[in-house]
Structures are given as structure tokens and as C-alpha cells.
Amino acid sequence: MTISTTTRQVLLSIMMVSLLGLVACTKSKSNDNEFAESARGIWESGCQNYGINNEYGRTQLLVAETEFEIVNSFYEDPRCTRPTIKFLSGGTLTKHNRFFRQGIEASAEIDFLIESVSAEIMSIGKVQQFNENATCELVNWQTNLSVDISNCIDFTDTGVPRTEYDIYSATTATHPSGVSTRVLYTGILRGNSEEERPSQLDIQNPYWRIGDTPESEAP
Numbered sequence: 001m002t003i004s005t006t007t008r009q010v011l012l013s014i015m016m017v018s019l020l021g022l023v024a025c026t027k028s029k030s031n032d033n034e035f036a037e038s039a040r041g042i043w044e045s046g047c048q049n050y051g052i053n054n055e056y057g058r059t060q061l062l063v064a065e066t067e068f069e070i071v072n073s074f075y076e077d078p079r080c081t082r083p084t085i086k087f088l089s090g091g092t093l094t095k096h097n098r099f100f101r102q103g104i105e106a107s108a109e110i111d112f113l114i115e116s117v118s119a120e121i122m123s124i125g126k127v128q129q130f131n132e133n134a135t136c137e138l139v140n141w142q143t144n145l146s147v148d149i150s151n152c153i154d155f156t157d158t159g160v161p162r163t164e165y166d167i168y169s170a171t172t173a174t175h176p177s178g179v180s181t182r183v184l185y186t187g188i189l190r191g192n193s194e195e196e197r198p199s200q201l202d203i204q205n206p207y208w209r210i211g212d213t214p215e216s217e218a219p
Contacts, residue, residue: 038170039063039095039110043184043207046176047080056080061184064213068093068112076123084123088146091115091161107169107201112190117158120146164190165197175208182209 043061050057056078060071073086089112096109121127121143130141136152150160166187173183184207187198 038182039168039184040065040213041182041184041209042211042213044210045205045207047075047078048205049078055084059207061207062213063093066093067091070112084126085119085121087149087155088118088120089114089116089157107167109197110166110168110186112164112166113161114164115161116148117150117152117155117160118146119149119155120144162192164192165194166190167198167201169201173206183207184209 040063043063045059047056047058054076055074056076057072057074058080060073062069062071067090069088069090071086071088073080074084076082076084092113092115094111094113096111121130121141124143127141127143129135131139133154135141135154136147136149138147141147149155149158152158168187169185171183171185172180175181175183185201185203185205186207188200188202189198191197
């Protein structure tokens with residue numbers, strides 16, 4: 001049987017398309033494998049206006065191999081230069097190998113097992129307020145002193161141990177300063193169960209990479 005020139009060209013085109021598809025799939029799998037480690041580092045959000053008692057704040061994420069720390073800092077000015085108090089949550093991190101895509105970016109599931117919560121006050125006014133109210137049943141609050149507030153009923157989200165279910169995506173973007181750098185997105189709201197895990201990324205609130213975490217030590 002002889003094959004015409006036109007038929008041969010069609011067959012070659014089909015073969016090329018198939019090969020390109022195979023390469024694309026292989027590249028996607030490779031990117032996903034690299035993506036599994038892309039959350040490691042120190043990430044920080046911009047200064048945000050929370051609109052509650054005129055409070056401003058930013059969040060820092062410290063992500064190591066299997067451990068994490070979330071630092072929520074609050075300030076009395078819109079430039080986040082005069083700190084009042086910060087809350088630190090730490091524990092064990094689980095990154096899953098279940099990937100899904102939103103547009104061209106890959107996302108993955110991630111769980112935060114929170115095992116400890118602490119607070120540190122930087123404002124004299126806050127110290128006086130906490131001592132007067134016996135916050136967390138304590139009357140000896142001091143500035144710049146970390147205090148364990150795990151399971152304190154005066155604050156929300158201090159119960160431990162508990163797991164928060166989230167998603168994340170890491171990529172490269174242009175920082176407001178104009179510099180191209182790594183950026184991390186998490187879900188719009190962390191869920192308290194697998195069923196409540198967010199399905200959409202909060203692209204309005206990125207975390208910019210500002211440093212490395214130790215290879216074998218907790219953040």
C-alpha cells in the first residue's frame with residue numbers, strides 16, 4: 001500500500017501533536033512536583049485596614065518542611081509602623097499531593113495543625129487594658145513578653161489543638177515596589193473541616209516572599 005504525500009503530511013502532523021501533548025503532560029507533572037516544595041520560606045502580606053476599631057495589620061507566614069508559624073501583627077497607624085500587639089500560632093504542617101488548576105496556576109491542599117497560640121504586647125495602652133480586664137485571667141501583662149494564650153476564651157481561634165484546612169499557590173509576580181519576586185496565595189477562608197476547605201484563592205491578599213526558613217529547624 002502506498003501513502004500519498006498529503007496523507008503522509010497529515011500523519012506527521014498528528015504525530016507531532018501527540019508528542020507535544022506528551023511533553024506538555026510531562027512538564028506539567030514536573031512543575032507540580034516542584035510546586036510541592038514551593039511554599040517553603042518566609043512570606044508577608046501588605047499592611048491592611050481591617051476596619052475594626054481603626055485597626056491595621058499584616059500577616060507573616062513562616063513555612064518550613066513540616067512546621068509553620070503564623071504571625072498576625074496589629075498596628076495603630078495605616079502604614080503599619082507603630083505595633084500594638086501580635087498573635088503567634090504554630091504547629092505541624094501537612095502539604096498534600098492533590099493538585100488542581102485555576103487558570104494557568106496550580107493550587108494544592110495544605111493543612112495547619114495549630115498546637116500553640118501566644119500573644120505579645122508592644123503598646124503600654126494595651127498592657128493597661130489587658131491588666132484591667134484580666135484578659136485570659138492574667139493581671140501581669142507586660143510589654144514585649146510572649147504569653148501563652150492557648151484556649152483563652154477572651155480571643156477567638158485560640159483553641160488547640162485544631163486543624164485549619166486551606167489551599168495555596170506559589171508563583172512569580174511583580175511586587176508593588178516594581179521588583180519581580182515570589183508570591184504565595186492562600187484560600188479566601190480557611191475551613192475547620194475537610195468539607196469546608198476553600199476552593200478559591202484569595203488573589204487580593206498576596207503574601208510576598210521575604211526570606212528563607214531553616215532547612216531542618218522549626219520557624
